[in-house]
Amino acid sequence: xxWLCLFLKGGISNFFQTSFxxxxxxxxxxxxxxxxxxxxxxxxxxxxxKDLKSINHGLNYFRFFTNKNTCIYNIYxxxxxxxxxxxxxxxxxxxxxxxxxxxxxxxxxxxxxNKRQILDEALKSKGGAxxxxxHFGAVEFLPMALYLKGYNVAMICKFKSSNLKQELAxxxxxxxxxxxxxDEPKVAIKALQALKSGKILITECDEFKEWRTGxxxxxxxxxxxNSDKTLEIFYRKSKVPVILGLxxxxxxxxxxxxxxxxxxxxxxxxxxxxxxGIYGKYIEHYPYQWYQWVDFSRIILQKALxxxxxxxxPSTYPIPVSNxx
Numbered sequence: 001x002x003w004l005c006l007f008l009k010g011g012i013s014n015f016f017q018t019s020f021x022x023x024x025x026x027x028x029x030x031x032x033x034x035x036x037x038x039x040x041x042x043x044x045x046x047x048x049x050k051d052l053k054s055i056n057h058g059l060n061y062f063r064f065f066t067n068k069n070t071c072i073y074n075i076y077x078x079x080x081x082x083x084x085x086x087x088x089x090x091x092x093x094x095x096x097x098x099x100x101x102x103x104x105x106x107x108x109x110x111x112x113x114n115k116r117q118i119l120d121e122a123l124k125s126k127g128g129a130x131x132x133x134x135h136f137g138a139v140e141f142l143p144m145a146l147y148l149k150g151y152n153v154a155m156i157c158k159f160k161s162s163n164l165k166q167e168l169a170x171x172x173x174x175x176x177x178x179x180x181x182x183d184e185p186k187v188a189i190k191a192l193q194a195l196k197s198g199k200i201l202i203t204e205c206d207e208f209k210e211w212r213t214g215x216x217x218x219x220x221x222x223x224x225x226n227s228d229k230t231l232e233i234f235y236r237k238s239k240v241p242v243i244l245g246l247x248x249x250x251x252x253x254x255x256x257x258x259x260x261x262x263x264x265x266x267x268x269x270x271x272x273x274x275x276x277g278i279y280g281k282y283i284e285h286y287p288y289q290w291y292q293w294v295d296f297s298r299i300i301l302q303k304a305l306x307x308x309x310x311x312x313x314p315s316t317y318p319i320p321v322s323n324x325x
Contacts (some may be wrong), residue, residue, distance in 0.1 A: 015040075016089040025094050042194075056078065057301065058294070061286055078307065088139075096171075114257065119131075124229045127198065128240050130201050130231075132205050133246060134205050134292070135207075138249055139246075139247050147177060151200055152198060153200050153202065154202070155179055155203075157180070158183060158207070159183075195238045202245070209299065211226075218276050221296070241263065242275075244270055245258070246282055
């Protein structure tokens, strides 16, 4: 069990991205790889009970927020959420390590874009556009989806390992996709340069651990929290259209890129609040496709619970008030 303890200590990403799992991602049929990833994923959560508890705390709040609290629904939601998390790491593995000669045809025939005209209209100004996304559905496939439809793409992302960074960087370069490492200097400058060159900039709005919070408060699934200033800076400096883009998983292995208009680049609005107003609705409809329940529970929800005068949850939805749930 020594190897297991070692990988568990490194977190869920390192747990999935072992050299053996990378080998399987390159060679094994996806349906077999999926069964294996689900098996070790459920094993991970049985051992890492702290992460599982945080997910359950977030889902307990979600049931309170949406007024859904039946025994069958609770079991269904918990099970599907864990499956969705495992599916995300399966997608991360095949996106980084599956031969592109196999991956592109596999994904291309399963992809649909909803409201594509929103993106085409936004790009008419030749000044690029911002797609706001999040840890939702098959987000790992989002740059590839846009590439397959002929769009020029740049994406801000974080890498859990140098090996993963190198693999994705090589693939992106071969397809003229720009990857901007969020941990490197001058991220904002690189992002604005990508927009100036006419690219679509993809950025996530729910990386709660990395938020540079300002004074403005926004609604996040019924809680009030200081918003991240990063998206506001991009919008104000670039003056380009902003679109919400979410890669929804559908039945029978299909994927739909859902696009929603947020701003045209000239409107004076709180772009983070506008984005979360629509993003939150998607999470309400597909909670099992959102895999930020751990960070939501530990950061957003805990801060709300500490404000006892303005925020209260009945004891029938057990969520401990602690900074280390």
